[in-house]
Amino acid sequence: MSRAFRFAPIGVLLLIIAALVWRLATPKDNNVHSTMVGKPVPAFDLPSIVPNKPALSSADVATGQPHLVNIFASWCVPCITEVKVLKALQGRGVHIDGIAVRDRPADLADFLARNGDPYERIGSDSQSDVQISLGSSGVPESFIVDGKGVIRFQQIGAIEASDVPMILSKLEQAR
């Protein structure tokens, strides 16, 4: 019997053990990170969903100024708390655009009236198409887009009050 056959199992075992040790040592990250970070925003043109609020297209986020594109929905509970933080960011001069995922006009109007409205524009992504093309897997998520329309940063989950300095510095870098 050849030496290769006899010693191969030990090699396979070592490989597997190494992978399992790595897995035990590295905390599991269940977030799905977008591969679009560093690339231009994919072209999209979303219709308006609430009256008096302009629609959102990919051209609207590449205006020479950094934009915060917030993916949210009126049916999303963490989004309610996030709106307050977004209002604070708006107060610091941040351009915030919203992509409302699978939402209804009446529900969304109610949501904005109740919780506040930090958005300059809101596009209605009724089938999650744009959300998926951005590489987002849930709500809320936010993308920082620089003045040339390139995605610079992805925030998975709600932006908390403690994240504000970090978000502001990322926006500064994207300037």
Place this chain on the structure above:
Amino acid sequence: MIAETGLGALWLAAGLAALQFLLMIIALRSGADVRRPMRSIAVVQGVLTLIAFAMLLLVFARSDMSVALVFENSNSMKPFIYKVAGAWGNHEGSMLMWVTILAVAGAFVALLAHRTSERTTVAALGAQAVLALGFYAFLLIASNPFARLWPAPMDGQGLNPLLQDPGLAFHPPTLYLGYVGLSVAFSFAVGALFTGEVDSRLARAMRPWVLGAWILLTLGITAGSYWAYYELGWGGYWFWDPVENASLMPWLAATALLHSINVLAARGALKAWTMMLAVVAFSMSMVGTFLVRSGILTSVHAFAIDPQRGTFLLALLAIYVGAAFILFAVRAPFLKEGAPFELVSRESGLVINNLILSVILGVVFVGTLYPLLVEAVTGEKLSVGAPYFDAVAGPLALLLAVLVGIGPLIAWRRERRPVFKPLAIPALLGATALAISIILDPGMRILPRLGFTIAAYLAAAAILPLVGRNPLRAPLATWGMVIAHFGIAVALAGMAANAAFSSERLAIARPGDILNVGPWEVQLADVTPTAGKNWTAIEAELRASRGDGIIMLAPQSRFYSDPPTETSESAIRTCWNGQLYTVIGKQDVSGAWQLRLWWKPFVTLIWAGGALIAIGGALALLGRLWRLVWRRRPTPEEWRRERYA
């Protein structure tokens, strides 16, 4: 005191395992005959673990909330059977069960092993003691099932409702018995590699254990598959979930071992290969236990993620498997291969069987661990699912099913007669099935179509070993083989029918609405609230008909209070030609209900086939044991020669 008694018994058992290991070292160095003390120690160890396990059952039965494990996994409102079954529906309890089975298996080895030489028996018992020692350490250091809480809480947190099902009472113990039964094959292999006495006596001593473990694994997998099918409400019988694969891999290795061990027993050939398989089979059991208990793979079975326990189990796995592989690498060159065989012979057939099973095992192994390896190397996340497994393992399994029909017809050593002649009728049946499938459903996909063809062929071919002889005089083992191989054909037909003919209907319905699925008309008659001992539910009243009277089905959507969880209880009607499977889901805002209906023709054949395979195994085991105990007891002369060899 009950919990403390259990803990004390566990410590004592651990001490005895250490002593057993020490005795093995002394015996192998000095040549002293330690079989008798070792046997006694192994038996007492088995009894002590049984006591510990009985104590655990007792604290669960009495709902003693001062025991942390009971508090975390039980509740005084629970039905009694689930209180008891809850003892192994959690990490610590199931590991105690694991160790108990391991120690009891060791005790039976000690009592029954007089076929192998003294040195091999002693080495095998020592190996079994080392295995047990590691898992005692794991329990006592990292997973004490008897830890107390002070002050004792008023009531417990309850058991995951998915586990509150009769399936729980049987599925894990059956699988564990199978997993751990393979530990005996592992210990025998390690012992024999150590002493160099790999021969047909060893194979005959190992065979009943392999067979027994394999039967239980077959049953465990079949039952688990049916449980998932009706309890999870997805309508599927196999999901290629990592933990399902973890139970399939030892089964594949055990199936290969089961066949190669016959070559070793009958012809003294395939020595190194069989020892390797014995080591791999139990290694796969440990990998399975590790994957489930460490929770490192994302799976419906991943119960808890605990790095300390994971590390401990991984260390045990690395030590045991690593040591066995090294022992194999060092000792295998010294094994003399047995009787030679020609290209066309039963031996060659079994080698091909082993090769295909090993490749399928490799396919499943790679698919299960590939996402982990890729993420470790590139950081990229991906998942491997049914499309890969079906496409790669499916054709291999079909090829194997074709060969299953041929192998048993070939003679040992060399075959001079034409082998294919008796296969004319089976081949004709297969061709007929193929023709019918083309006429009835020209658009059928290739795998189900081949499935029908091969199932029809194999159903006939499997019986051939009984043809041309008096079936009543055929050995039980032959009957077992025939039934098991026939079971493969039955299960294959069920899978093909499920893949080709299932119809599904997902709909939003209001009371009064009528939906069609397959040949059935199903009316949602009413939706009413109902309640059980520890749950409340919404229950649909379905009236189903296909022209011959109305049958009633009542799927439920249940809400359990402790812990608060929703489950869906499917309602299934089994007919002779299939199952009508119904699930009720959520109510939408307009007040209508989500209904999921499936008509699955002949789906029950899948589990019937699994049961037949296990029954075949059981018959073979009976036959082997019968001969072992009654016909082939060693004569005093043989006994003496062996003892003083």
